Every structure is written in C-alpha cells, then in structure tokens.
Amino acid sequence: MRRTLRILITLSAIAIAYFAYKAYAKEEDEMVEKRVSAAIAEVKQMVRLNSFQANEEIIYKDTIDNLGVVYAIEVNIRIGFDIDNLHYDKRGDKLIIEMPKAKIEKYQVGHERLLDAYNTTVIGRIGNIGNDPTPNGTQSMILHGRISHYIDKIIEERGYEETARNIAMENLAKLFYAMQGNVVITDNLDTEKILQKPTE
Amino acid sequence: MKRIIGILICAIIIVGCSKEENQEQRMLTRLQAVNELELARTTVSKTFTVRDQYFDDEETESHGIRDVFARLFNRIEHSSKAGDRVGVYGVRRTFSAYIDLSEMTPEDIVIENNILKISLPPIKTRVLGNDLQTELFHERISGLRDEISETERIKMKEKATAEIDREMLADNSRMTEDMIHQAKMRIQTWIITLARDWGYDPEIKIAEQ
Numbered sequence: 001m002r003r004t005l006r007i008l009i010t011l012s013a014i015a016i017a018y019f020a021y022k023a024y025a026k027e028e029d030e031m032v033e034k035r036v037s038a039a040i041a042e043v044k045q046m047v048r049l050n051s052f053q054a055n056e057e058i059i060y061k062d063t064i065d066n067l068g069v070v071y072a073i074e075v076n077i078r079i080g081f082d083i084d085n086l087h088y089d090k091r092g093d094k095l096i097i098e099m100p101k102a103k104i105e106k107y108q109v110g111h112e113r114l115l116d117a118y119n120t121t122v123i124g125r126i127g128n129i130g131n132d133p134t135p136n137g138t139q140s141m142i143l144h145g146r147i148s149h150y151i152d153k154i155i156e157e158r159g160y161e162e163t164a165r166n167i168a169m170e171n172l173a174k175l176f177y178a179m180q181g182n183v184v185i186t187d188n189l190d191t192e193k194i195l196q197k198p199t200e
Numbered sequence: 201m202k203r204i205i206g207i208l209i210c211a212i213i214i215v216g217c218s219k220e221e222n223q224e225q226r227m228l229t230r231l232q233a234v235n236e237l238e239l240a241r242t243t244v245s246k247t248f249t250v251r252d253q254y255f256d257d258e259e260t261e262s263h264g265i266r267d268v269f270a271r272l273f274n275r276i277e278h279s280s281k282a283g284d285r286v287g288v289y290g291v292r293r294t295f296s297a298y299i300d301l302s303e304m305t306p307e308d309i310v311i312e313n314n315i316l317k318i319s320l321p322p323i324k325t326r327v328l329g330n331d332l333q334t335e336l337f338h339e340r341i342s343g344l345r346d347e348i349s350e351t352e353r354i355k356m357k358e359k360a361t362a363e364i365d366r367e368m369l370a371d372n373s374r375m376t377e378d379m380i381h382q383a384k385m386r387i388q389t390w391i392i393t394l395a396r397d398w399g400y401d402p403e404i405k406i407a408e409q
Binding site: 158178 | 228231234237238239240242243244245246247249251255259263286288290292337338340342375378379380382386389390393394396397398
C-alpha cells in the first residue's frame with residue numbers, strides 16, 4: 001500500500017514537472033514569437049519610408065532608320081521596399097531578417113525633349129547642312145517605347161537600388177545594435193551575408 | 201521610529217532617482233555611439249546644351265513683341281549658318297540628410313513617469329562630393345561651324361550646377377523639404393522603435409536647423 005502510494009506520488013510529481021515545463025516552454029515560445037513579430041513590424045515601419053529619391057534628366061541617344069536622335073527626359077525616381085514579402089529565420093536566440101526586395105517607382109515629368117536629330121548616312125563636317133530632320137509619328141512611338149526600357153537600365157546602372165538598400169540596412173543595423181534583442185539584418189538569408197554590427 | 205521611516209523614504213527616492221539617471225546615461229551612451237545616421241538621399245541631375253538659341257526658342261512660347269523680334273533674329277541667324285553645332289552634357293549632384301546623434305547631451309534624455317523624452321539634434325543636409333564631373337553625352341559639329349570650346353562647356357556647367365543648387369539649397373526648396381520630411385519620419389520611427397524596446401513611451405522633439 002505504502003509502495004503504491006510512493007509510486008503514485010512520484011508519478012504525480014513527474015506529471016506536475018512535465019506540465020510545468022510545458023507551460024514554461026509555451027510561454028517562452030510565445031515570448032519569442034512576440035519578439036519576432038515586434039522586430040518584423042519594426043523592420044516594416046523602417047523600410048516603408050523612402051530612403052532614396054532622384055530627380056534625373058536622362059539623355060537618350062538612338063538611331064532609327066537613318067535618323068539619329070538625342071532626347072532629354074525628366075524622370076522622378078523613388079525607391080522603397082516590398083514590405084509584404086519579408087523573409088526571416090530564427091537561429092537559436094538570433095533572429096535573422098532578410099532585407100526585402102526594392103520597389104522602384106518612376107514617373108516621367110512631361111514629354112521627352114528632342115535635343116538633336118540628324119541623318120546618320122552623312123556624317124562629319126559635310127553632314128546635315130541646311131537640314132533639320134525630325135522623327136515622324138511612327139518613329140516617335142517606337143522611340144518612346146525604347147526610352148521606357150532605357151530609363152530602367154539607367155536606374156540599374158547608376159546603382160540607385162543599392163544606395164537605397166545600403167542606407168536602409170545601415171539604419172536597421174544601427175537600430176538593432178542599440179536594441180536589447182539579438183536581431184540581425186542580412187542581404188540574403190541563404191548566403192548569410194550578415195551586415196556587421198557597428199563598432200562603438 | 202518616525203526618523204527611521206523618513207530615512208527609508210529618502211533612501212528609496214535617492215535609489216529610484218539614481219536608477220533613472222543611470223538608465224538615462226546608458227541610453228545616451230548608446231545613442232551617441234550611433235554617431236551619424238544617414239536618413240535620406242536625393243540625387244539631382246541636369247543636362248545642359250550648347251546649341252543655337254533658335255532650338256531653345258522652338259521649345260518655349262514667346263512673350264511680347266521684343267521676344268518675337270529676338271526669335272526672328274535667332275531663326276535668321278540659324279538658317280544663315282552652314283551646318284550644326286550641338287553639344288549635350290550632364291552634371292549631377294547628390295544631397296544627403298543625416299542626423300548626428302553624438303551631438304546629444306545629458307539634458308536631451310529625460311525619463312518621467314515611464315515616458316522617455318528625447319530632444320534630437322537637427323536634421324542636416326550636405327552635398328556629397330562624388331559626382332561633380334561633367335558627363336559628355338553628345339557632340340555634333342558640321343559644316344563651317346566652330347568647335348565647342350572648353351570655356352563654353354565650363355560656362356554651361358556652372359549654369360547647370362547653379363540651377364541644381366538653387367533648386368536644392370533655396371529656403372523653400374520642395375525637393376530638400378521632401379528629403380528632410382522623409383528623414384524626420386525615419387528618425388522618429390527609429391527612436392519610437394528603440395524607446396519601446398527599452399520599455400518606454402517616447403516623446404520626441406527634433407531641433408530645427
């Protein structure tokens with residue numbers, strides 16, 4: 001009888017310990033989840049704001065048929081980030097957040113200005129004397145389409161996306177450094193190219 | 201007995217105050233360690249052209265009788281010249297808005313009833329000097345026209361640079377105001393996040409430049 005009672009008490013103690021541990025672990029998990037959501041919300045708040053904008057007068061030089069053209073196009077560019085697709089990973093007590101993809105907003109101000117038009121078949125000093133050619137309607141339409149692609153190319157070439165990304169990442173790295181939690185912002189979760197914490 | 205209670209209350213108040221002071225000092229050190237924080241950047245580029253005045257006239261509307269005569273003269277002058285003379289160049293300037301948190305002093309952080317009152321230094325702007333070179337996009341000289349001289353290019357570049365500076369550095373510059381507004385929003389979000397992480401509700405004041 002006594003033995004049975006002892007076994008029962010032991011089993012009860014084990015059960016209590018197990019449930020206590022489960023409750024503690026659940027609370028811990030909830031706290032981690034809370035911290036993760038808070039950090040994610042913070043990143044979203046920060047990257048939601050534009051860190052880079054440009055007001056550019058882009059020069060576009062092209063040839064269509066035998067006509068050489070030079071246009072000036074005024075473009076406003078703003079670079080934000082796609083906060084709806086934020087990837088992160090929990091590694092031990094460390095939360096690693098991947099900087100989201102850039103979202104480029106660009107809009108052309110007014111029409112493109114034709115700065116020069118010339119016949120490409122006669123070049124050098126003897127070319128285009130007493131003649132000011134201009135593109136016709138069809139040519140203008142084709143060129144207009146090409147200009148749009150060219151603007152994208154220029155934004156890429158000038159590294160504006162990278163500049164915006166660097167500013168946003170530096171802001172976040174310094175923020176997480178000043179915070180209590182162990183949060184790291186990275187450029188790519190897979191390659192784990194983690195931005196170093198700033199040194200004091 | 202009353203004396204002991206009095207001493208105890210004083211001790212609690214002193215300990216409480218010094219704890220807050222320590223906390224304020226710790227926060228200040230953390231913020232000062234951040235140093236400069238670049239918050240926003242704006243790039244402005246302008247093109248400048250060397251060509252007959254006639255082409256510029258074609259793109260704008262005339263104003264007044266004197267302008268009509270000037271345009272007529274420009275048209276005759278352009279038609280009488282054998283050949284073309286066109287140069288297209290570009291100049292770019294980048295402006296940055298930043299805050300220097302190392303300028304913060306102990307008076308800038310006060311904790312009162314779980315509210316963290318932070319006075320931030322002003323948002324400053326500066327020109328980043330990495331893109332002052334002139335870009336040559338296009339040059340075409342034909343007929344008997346003169347080559348475009350270096351003096352002309354320099355003159356036009358100065359004009360374009362002055363135009364950018366006027367647009368960005370003027371008191372009511374829309375682009376600069378926009379950049380500073382973005383920078384203020386960013387630093388406010390930054391501080392709010394930090395204050396909440398430290399367990400306080402923030403009250404932020406940003407000094408005007």
